[in-house]
Amino acid sequence: MTTRTATPTPPRTRPSPSPGARRARLRRWLPGLLLLSPSLIVLAVFVYGLIGWTVTLSLSDEHDALGNKGFVGLSNFVVLFTEDINGRFTHSLKNLLIFTVVFMVGALLMGVLWAFLLERGVRGEGFFRAVYLFPMAVSFVASGVVWRWLMNSGTGDQAGGLNRIFHDLHLGFLENPWWTDPDWGMAAMALPAIWQLSGYVMALFLSGFRGIPADLREAAAMDGASTYQLYRHVIFPQLTPTALSAMIILGHMSMKMFDLIMSVSGAQWITEVPAVYVWQTLLTSDYAKAAAISIILLLLVAVVIVPYLIYNNRVERRS
């Protein structure tokens, strides 16, 4: 757009300057707006319109197939935190927190480690890059089914999957209940997610490493910096934007995690997170409650995403 409007096209008929200027201005933004309008309208209807609809639903008392009976304010939200049976909602939030922390820390550590190793110049870099990145091509559902088997919670003679391997290697002390552990099961649930996303984090960091000009390294070496000092004071500080993007991407994926959990454990108490809870609630036709959980989930994701968008905007404006 900008290149085209930059070429001055003088008005052909009207000699008077003021309407011509107006038309020129109109010409500057109207085609752009028209071109954008399909996606704007679709976004308005199917994203923002539906978010608005969900918000209204979450403020109503549509708790069964009978439909909406009226406006109840924020009570659906209050009930979720105070009166939900067995504190089911807060339990799902706790699960999500454990999952998110383990998943993000795990994927970042593994990703940075791999990127660092490859960046140090390993032979066959292309091969390793492909191997590490490949799990990302697998869908969460497919890997979930495999991990469901790997993380079989049977022990001793009943063991299967990883526990079987530990058992056969006489490493019985490593056998554990995986995701069926009532307190830390969600940490085990994060393993498949770490396995899948570490390669992606690696790719991000690798491009981050490569984006740092070689002169900087040379300059640091000239000044007599050790390898540790080089990474600590020259390379890593420049990777902050990369780390931030990686965290945002992992963070919002983690908040919405559904498919992996459904294929590893199915919907059940021990591994319930808000997204699974929404689905369970929808199945019982409790639309208002499902909408309320969805809105909380949306807000949680927004807390992660919005500061990033603001930061990004500011960086772009500066450059």
Next chain:
Amino acid sequence: MRLRTRTAVAAAGMALALLASGCGADDGDGGAGSKKVEVFTWWADGGEKAGLDGLVAQFKTDCAQYEFVNGAVAGGAGSNAKQVLASRLQQNDPPDTFQAHAGAELTDYIKAGQIEDLSGDYKEWGLDSAFPKGLVDSLTVDGKIYSVPANIHRANVLWGNKTVLAQAGITVPATTLPEFFSQLDTLKAKGVATPLALGKDWTQQMLFEAVLISKLGPEKFSGLWTGQTDWAAADITDAINDYKKLLSYSNKDRDTFDWTDAEKLVMEGKAAYQLMGDWEAADLDAKGFKDYNYSVFPGNGDAYQWLADSFVLPKNAKNPEGTKCWLKTLGSAAGQKAFNTKKGSIPARTDANATDYPAYQQAAIADWAKGKPVPSCPHGSACSQGWQGAVASAQGKFSSDGDVAALQSALVAAAKQYASK
């Protein structure tokens, strides 16, 4: 300039096209007054599909003027189908008839005015006398009947591996809970690691209900779902404690198991017993495992915990006459036979000829005729879907932490929240 105008026009046109497709008109299926009868089920494979096919064959002879259209939605034990159904009902585009568990699970549809009263047709077709009175009573809501049951399954059956039991010297099935516990102890002492095989949430819910029936008896148990029996009472606490003790005899990885995984433990002789509905008979037969026995859950006496698949007539169905012909076939002796001999359940009618059925079903038909019908929550005959979900969640929590007081208060809260509705 001209190019730009054209681009703008094209863009605007595209916007309109997108909008039009987004707000999509109707999908234009079938005209009015058609001869088609769309039957909506989640019977897409296995014994269920075979049963449906048998019924369709009967429908083709009885109602030759109508055409059967299979509206089956596969997957998720009906959960996918229920979502599709809910949205179609909301859009006022119902199938001609749909499958639903008979009993309390229908209350949402009844309250929403989405299904029609069939009481008149029951009289006309003679169904009110062909079905046992207890069943007709449970199907009746405010004096009206809204569904025709296709079959009856029994939920409170205890399945055993004969060889494993014989090795532990157990030949007679236990008839009381204390006897059952001593059998389980014997089995454990003989080295059977998991005397009782168990699966995840809803299978645990079934086991718990079986314990409740033993503790409370059929009348008080049924009262739990109608508000006449108090969930907070001390005998419920006793039942939870017994149930907790039963869990200690079961496989620790139960939450990762579906009912077929638990069944496999029994088949492989790693477990001695499993509580499951009587679809297990058909499944064991299909898998070629013959070394099993069955008995009613210890202490349940003649309580027949039933569940039934039923069909309804939705409001605004396109072809109500065709639907009625389907329902009439379904309720008839020939239709029930065609369906149930293949699906492995028993007919809801009491006039069925038992010799048409395999061994297990013959016994079940006899029990059904003289037993006391009690409903089941995980299978929709006792409680609404919301209640079911709340209990399943509480049960899942109990399976991991064994907190008796928390389970009881969750059950009380669930009853309070859902029973009134």
